Each structure stands twice: as C-alpha cells, then as structure tokens.
Amino acid sequence: MKMAGKGSHNILNIRGIINDAKCFHTVRELRWSDRVGCAHRGSDTVVKHGRDETRSERQRYHCRNCNRYFDDLTGTIFEGRHEPLSIWILCLYFMGLNLSNSRIAYELDPDT
Numbered sequence: 001m002k003m004a005g006k007g008s009h010n011i012l013n014i015r016g017i018i019n020d021a022k023c024f025h026t027v028r029e030l031r032w033s034d035r036v037g038c039a040h041r042g043s044d045t046v047v048k049h050g051r052d053e054t055r056s057e058r059q060r061y062h063c064r065n066c067n068r069y070f071d072d073l074t075g076t077i078f079e080g081r082h083e084p085l086s087i088w089i090l091c092l093y094f095m096g097l098n099l100s101n102s103r104i105a106y107e108l109d110p111d112t
Helices: 011-016 020-031 085-096 101-108
Strands: 046-051 059-063 069-071
Touching (some): 011 085, 085 101
16 A cells, blocks of 8 residues: 655644643643542552653652552553653544554554
C-alpha cells in the first residue's frame, strides 16, 4: 500500500500543535479537576515532589497518608510507557479517526 506524499504527512500538522507539556497539563486537568488525590488510596493529603528526571513535564507527588510516591500517569493506561505521552495521545486520536494501523505508524514515524 502506497502512502501519501510528504506534503500530506501529519494530518493537519497536528504534531506541531500537540506536545508533551500540553498533554500532561490536560491529563492533570481531566484527572484532578480541583485537587490532586493519591493514585493508590485516594487521599487528598498530597504534596508535589519535584519533576521526573527523564520527562520534566511529568509532575511527581508524595501522599502523606500512605507515604507512597506517584506521578501524573500512575494508575492510567499510560503508566510505564516509554514513548512520549504526546505520541500515545496522537495514536488514540488517529484511532478515533479510524485510520489503519499502517497509516497511524506512518503518521507517528519521526523519520518520514
């Protein structure tokens, strides 16, 4: 199957609009509308605990109730994934557009 030319790559140039910082901000807003809750026990006695060393957009937290640490993605489908969050969000977006797996792979490939 032949893919469209480079001029049509990145539908609406969406990769230029979406970045990890915006994705993490949106995840935080959707997950915790007013107050951050512990990802393990649901307690609201949570304090910020710096940023992740590998992904500076990812906020870390410490629950003073259960004494456990977690981040923005703990307990979500994105937890433990090594690709940037923006890639996963784009993949879900393209799936919603009902694109084929090969087209999604093409759109997400940084080398094309």
